[in-house]
Amino acid sequence: FPYIQQMALHAAVLTVALLGSYCGAPPVDPSSYDLKNYDVDSDTWDSYGELYDYDDLDEEVIGTLAPPPSVTQPPSPVVHKHSTQEVTLPPSPTMPAVPPTLDFLGPGLFGPGTGLGMPTCLLCVCISGSVYCDDADLTQVPPLPKETTHFYARFNKLTEVKSKDFLNLNQLKRIDLTGNQISALDEDAFRSLPQLQDLLLADNSLQVLPELPDTMRHIDVRNNRLRSAGMHREAFKEMKDLQFLYLSDNQLDYIPVPLPDSLRVLHLQNNNIQSLNQDTFCNSHDINYVRKALEDIRLDSNPVDISRYTQAYVCLPRLPVGSPY
Template sequence: MRISTVLGLIALVIQETEAMPPRIEGGRKQEQPQDEGTSYDNLELGSYDPNLDNYDLSNYEERAIKNDYGDPTPKSKVDTLIPSTMSVSTKRVMATMAPRTWTSATKPSITDLLNLLTAMGLPTCLVCVCLGTSVYCDDADLERIPPLPQETTYFYARFNHISRIQSEDFKGLRKLKRIDLTSNSISTIEDDALQLLPALQELIMPENKLIFLPKLPGSLVRLDAQFNNLRGSGILPDSFKELKKLEFLYLSDNEMDYIPVPLPSSLRSLHLQNNHIQKIQEGTFCDAEDHKYVRRVLEDIRLDGNPINLSLTPNAYFCLPRLPIGSYI
């Protein structure tokens, strides 16, 4: 009984041993490098060679990276172009955005660009500097007044090439208080270009080419037209009479041959130096018929640099708190 049992156990061990795979020398089976497109399911155990001398180990690291991450260097064909997916309308838009070479005859001015921006619904403030309600267009190569926002209060366009002020330039700017056009080439101002500005207090235009003054708004407090080409004939009769708020009138360095009268009683400072004034009337500053009239606020009168002897008309100054500055010899 014992012998038959032992023989049965031996037969069972032999049967299990035959079912096991053959033992590989060196312990664990080593994994064979797998080429692209090869799976371990298709490997035959009989083709495995444990000797490393039979393997090509050159560029092993590079091939390993390719197997793990793919080829790091993308391959592209030089002679192959990606087909364009741009529509015709897109190409037209991009064509209009392409840089353009301007010739001297077609090169647009800054004013043209400003007008173009305004026509597109874009404000002048994209080119000029706007701070609050003040617009600064100094030294911008302007040839005319640019379109201004309706809320503009102070406008500066100094050191440009503006030659003319037209009626529509300041149209509708009812809040405009100051216009400074120093150092331009302005020779003409249309009559109604400034008259319809109800809030205008300061008109500053020295160093231009003005030969006459237009009608001015009654709100004006300061007028500076020094260093122009103004003559007596370029100032309309009674131009300043209705300017009840005018305090500062600067007309020095022009070509005037007389003092424009009548002067408003609000005037505090009158600069007429370096002109061609040769004579003063007794009623220029005072009322020749009313010797009690006193012009108390007019304390600053400059007449130096004119070919006139102020001592020849002593009765012309009795109403003034101070004598004019000029030659008394």
């Protein structure tokens, strides 16, 4: 292998020569080195090392290095005092729509139609069985709690009363619909109410009065357009507890007889009543009959001369108030 060793030696010498020329060392003749003197001439290598101070090289290199680039932080966002920041919230869960399944005709808290709109006790005022819906711009009777005993819906915009409006309200005692625009009443709108006592329908546009339960005590239909033909024959005969009957300011042609003995007040002024008969208030077959309860009768502003019917008042504790046109 002498040839291979010789070639390796020449390559090493050539490399040293190149390095020496790069560092400022004098050139070296590669032919002056062989295997015999390769390790002997160590002084030559030492002289090369003394030609350049590597400590100076480190100082020069370090001194000429560029400073590290400064890191610029992004400016902090400025939030103005009156600015608002938009925040996206996660969508709220939506509940699936559930159709109403209440049995409005069966037992429950509310009457028919409940659940189809705003509960009545949020729209009106409910206190201990009384429901107050006065001046609430109602156009129809709202669904009422089944425990309702008194219902007030005065000064609204009602135009009719249907039979379903008071269905299953078995504890209802008083209905006050004064000051509406009611012109139509279903025939059985009130007949099925077993405890109804007071019905106030004054200041409406009624021409017909439907059949009422026999439990009535107070009926007020003043200032309507009620005609005698629009009332049931003997409409008040079986009302054994009726005490107050207000029929003034209508278009009645005669007094609706017979009247129950319990009646205390009868107002018929401003109608079209033209005559009386002996049995209107009394009993012509019983000269001892006395109607003690009826103390307030008004027939004024009717085309009837009450002075001509003296026999019609003999059973009364007081004479009626009235004068002809």
